[in-house]
Amino acid sequence: MILVRQEIGDVLRDFRLQKGRTLRQVASKASVALGYLSEVERGQKEASSEILASVADALDTPISVIMREVGDRLAVIEGLEPFPDTIPEEFVSNFDSTIMAR
Amino acid sequence: MILVRQEIGDVLRDFRLQKGRTLRQVASKASVALGYLSEVERGQKEASSEILASVADALDTPISVIMREVGDRLAVIEGLEPFPDTIPEEFVSNFDSTIMAR
Numbered sequence: 001m002i003l004v005r006q007e008i009g010d011v012l013r014d015f016r017l018q019k020g021r022t023l024r025q026v027a028s029k030a031s032v033a034l035g036y037l038s039e040v041e042r043g044q045k046e047a048s049s050e051i052l053a054s055v056a057d058a059l060d061t062p063i064s065v066i067m068r069e070v071g072d073r074l075a076v077i078e079g080l081e082p083f084p085d086t087i088p089e090e091f092v093s094n095f096d097s098t099i100m101a102r
Numbered sequence: 103m104i105l106v107r108q109e110i111g112d113v114l115r116d117f118r119l120q121k122g123r124t125l126r127q128v129a130s131k132a133s134v135a136l137g138y139l140s141e142v143e144r145g146q147k148e149a150s151s152e153i154l155a156s157v158a159d160a161l162d163t164p165i166s167v168i169m170r171e172v173g174d175r176l177a178v179i180e181g182l183e184p185f186p187d188t189i190p191e192e193f194v195s196n197f198d199s200t201i202m203a204r
Contacts, residue, residue, distance in 0.1 A: 001152065001155050002155060002165055003151040003152070003155065004151040004154050004155075004165065004169065005150075005151040006151070046148065046150055046151060048107075048148055049105040049106040049107040049108070049148060050103065050105070052106050053103050053104060053105065053106075062176075062177070062180045062182060063104055063106060063176055063180070064173055064174075064176035064177035064179070064180045064182055065177075065182075067106065067169060067172050067173035067176055068170065068173030068174070068176075068177065069173075070169050070173070071166055071169035071170030071171075071172070071173045072166075072170070074164075074165055074166035074169055074170075075164070075166035075167075075170065077166070078164045078165070078166045080164060080166055080167070
């Protein structure tokens with residue numbers, strides 16, 4: 001069974017590390033206990049929506065960015081292609097040669 | 103404060119209605135209490151990851167599809183552009199005229 005909290009935890013940890021913050025810094029800014037945040041990051045605790053909002057805020061990251069990353073990672077796990085966030089290279093070159101062939 | 107459970111509830115209800123299923127049918131297939139599913143759909147209860155997985159399964163919808171829809175709706179609420187899942191019309195026409203102008 002694919003657990004959303006596991007992906008949420010991984011994404012929160014990855015964003016935190018990307019920003020070079022410690023668990024202590026983020027927990028303190030989000031007003032959550034350090035041990036609790038650590039359990040959330042390890043996918044051991046479900047974060048409430050209020051806590052997710054506080055942690056996202058403490059990471060200076062919109063909650064939509066976090067949830068989209070969660071969705072994309074779940075899609076990879078489920079073997080579904082992630083939606084492209086840029087125009088795929090193949091499309092651009094196909095499109096180009098179609099136009100050029102006119 | 104933007105609450106993820108509100109969007110999760112809306113998305114679950116919208117997918118259920120899209121598929122023409124009743125609360126009773128989905129609750130029964132997912133083995134959750136009807137009243138509980140109803141509260142989740144109204145954003146009043148946080149669904150655990152296990153319940154989310156069961157409900158997604160009962161809706162024959164990958165959990166990644168649900169979470170991406172949640173992310174996209176949160177992005178609209180936060181005023182961030184949703185990533186396009188098709189090539190935007192403007193891009194196609196701009197691209198076309200740039201190429202044609204060569």
